[in-house]
Amino acid sequence: MNLQIRDPRARDLARQLPEKRKISMTEAVIEALESELQRERERVPLAERLAAISNDLKAKAGSGGRDLTKDEIDEMWGHS
Numbered sequence: 001m002n003l004q005i006r007d008p009r010a011r012d013l014a015r016q017l018p019e020k021r022k023i024s025m026t027e028a029v030i031e032a033l034e035s036e037l038q039r040e041r042e043r044v045p046l047a048e049r050l051a052a053i054s055n056d057l058k059a060k061a062g063s064g065g066r067d068l069t070k071d072e073i074d075e076m077w078g079h080s
Helices: 008-021 025-042 046-061 070-076
Strands: none
Touching: 008 025
16 A cells, blocks of 8 residues: 655655654654554543542542532632
8 A cells, every 4th residue: 555645744744854863754653653553552531531630639638628518619619
């Protein structure tokens, strides 16, 4: 399969990496695609990242707190 790059910006980017690394365009494309696939495999979904942050904050807060009332929350957000 031949890879044809018709978009001028994509073509420019495809030329920059091999020039900087002194490698062939084929090698540059392979390296770039492998790198992006690795990043995808290692990507942690946003919901999991937020859950970890939430759990960390809960652990730091400890016990003894109290629930805020709706009025307190509205005041905190400037909705008084």
